[in-house]
Amino acid sequence: MSAKKNKELKSNNFIIAISAVVLGLIAGAILILIIGENPFASFRYLVRGALMSVRRTGTTLAITTTLMLVGLSIAFAFKTGLFNIGASGQILAGGLAATTVAFAVDIPHVPLIFLILLTGFIAGAIWGLIPGLLKAFFNVHEVVSTIMMNWIAYWVVFYFVPAFLKGPSLETESAGLPFEKTLRVSWLTELFDGSNYINVGLIVAIIAVIVIKFIMDKTTLGFELKAVGYNRYGAEYAGIRVNRSVVLSMMIAGGLAGLAGVAYYCGYSGKIQIGILPTQGFDGIAVALLGASSPVGVVFSSFFFGILQAGKGFMSGNTLVPPEIADTIIAVIIYFTATSVMFKNFWDKRFKKINEKRNIVQKDSNSIEEDN
């Protein structure tokens, strides 16, 4: 028997994530059945709505972009022992700062793109810095302080946009950014058959995933941040500056969410609305959970949620299924990923039985060999 075949089966994050997704879809299917529609047909509309054409795929990827960056932000925070529930505020901060700069600065498109990305990152980082400082020096839990920061961002946007970025018609949103001030570039738009949403944020998100993965796996910085996340007393003993690590983690997490804000407001929508706390900040928690807080996992889970978000309109347009079903599926998946310990136990037991059976079979064959 080959060594590979004998390798013990073990449950891992991938199997757990798939289990959660399948259960989420089953829950959705049951609801669709109750409504009186065919779940398979409905899901087909859902997927077709997201991926049917190159153009729709572009839109789906644009939605994925924001989710990927937010998910990465939250996953990174998790890995360093922090719960960043303030991504919404950081998205707003990043988006507002970037939009303002985009309006104010007249430079060629490519340098402007770099400038607004940097601006958004810094603004988000500042929005993360404050809870980081509060936690490090006053022991204020980041869940409390980041929620506070969400509302501060909300109200800043509420007054700032009408005062300084007002559009010609609506009171509730900024003027639209002209194409050459957004993250949209013509070659991407053309590549995706004229999609109005796809933008270079996608490339930024993928680069961010790679950079974060590199930092976490290979660098001394990642080593420090994770050590503090796992055991701050042990890290302190070892001479790691725990407070600095906490502040830095929150800043990086905030910066990533800030980039998501740039991708969303300066790429996907091209304008910024008031009176809305972007729900992506919370969807990102689901993305991070389903992706097991790993950067690569976040890529897949954000794409999956991106499909649900992008396709739900098409599904409800063609069936009696309301778009909220997609949200329900997401909610169920969150529920099951959050209780993933359950799956872990389930699969561990399963695999144990299989492994045991294999051992018995193997022993039998061994004893036969011995007999020969």
Place this chain on the structure above:
Amino acid sequence: MDYSIEMLHIRKEFPGIVANDDISLQVKKGEIHAILGENGAGKSTLMSILFGLYNADKGEIKINGKKVEINNPNDATAHKIGMVHQHFQLIDTYTVTENIILGKEGSFILNKKDASQKIKDLSDKYGLNIDPDSIIEDITVGMQQRVEILKMLYVDADILIFDEPTAVLTPQEIDDLLDIMKGLKKEGKSIILITHKLNEIKAVADRCTVIRRGKMIDVVDVASTTQSQMASLMVGRPVNFKVDKSEAHPGESILEIKNLNVLNAKKILGVKDFSLTVRAGEIVGIAGVDGNGQSELIEAVTGLRKIESGQVLISSKDITHVPIRERNEAGLGHVPEDRQKRGLVLEYNLKDNFVIKDYYHSPFSKNGILQQPVMKEYGQKIIDTFDVRSGEGLDSLAGKLSGGNQQKAIVGREIIGNPKLLIVVQPTRGLDVGAIEFIHKQIVNHRDAGNAVLLISFELDEIFNLSDRIAVISDGKLMDVVNTSDTDERSVGLMMAGVSSKGDK
């Protein structure tokens, strides 16, 4: 033969390691049966199987001759098996009674009075001296352990398992516990006692099953077996109890503590005007009853606690207020008191834990990038030199190691960097004689290489075995510093109790 417990041909595997390999254990009714084995030998695993925390891969369990299935602790309780774990399972803010009846059948409020009375009766019967109404956090560790014992007695357990019960106790508390065990035996209970300490086995046990590296080695009659016979059965080779060490040749001062004042957690002075010098080439032991300022003193010197006033120098460099990393760079090595809280990042593997203080400099990292091959080679050297045993070598998570191997990993990490000043706090707590001998030898070697060693231990044996000089601390104050050769346990014991040797008090 009347066995109350029989575990026959038990096998249990963990990834990469066979923790129990065809182990059989037979406990007679009304005996105290010791299980002796090195750290990681598989003792706790075997008991966890008996108590239903793990399922055995193979083998069977019989109680009073009848085969039983024990799949969870409730099954175990139903079969009248009780266990005191290494870490107590008590709720700090509840009373003794509440803790004992927690989760038991019947209504909480209605039974409280009766329960309280029953606990009082049990306590009197076995001489436990427990007040059912006191709050857990107000009583000593020794008393908390008795509450754990009462928990078992309350549900009429007949088979009592103690997993290294004396590891957390002071010498006096240990004596009391051993007496309690004898009392329990007299009432017909069967007791399984896991311990490393041969003198405790000698003191109370009737028979002893010896386990080595997952295999059963022997069952011996305690009365007719000497301690060194048991030790060599356990370790697999003859063991030397006395530390071989030559005369110290102290050189220049390495650690200088001058008039140190440190606040404790209650914000009152825990260390009072404390001065001490440790020179190169000597081991200075700090003797004292737990809680007399030792922790505060060490935390202050190692940078974990703020210093109110006074001065600390390492090799003449003032480190009174410098960050921990700078102290490490000045030549400080520190085996901390709490190995799980401070000493290791349990979720990190051994390889990462070995460089947790050094990852940031060459050769372990270059330009901020970790150098994995160097880390591996370095870690493997520590594992080989210090005999750290684990399932998956460098890739084992630190949290999966047995306590003794965790300690060997920390000691190895701290010594291999050859620090000028090595501070070791309770370096052998919970370790078996083989490992103790080994670690003591390493500490002495470190001294002989011309380094200073400061040792804190609550075990006088260890202090006397290792130290060249003994500093006695009581109530945060230095009582005296004496040459080990000029004193004895009695006079040190008196000073620990606060009675000055100089007769000025």
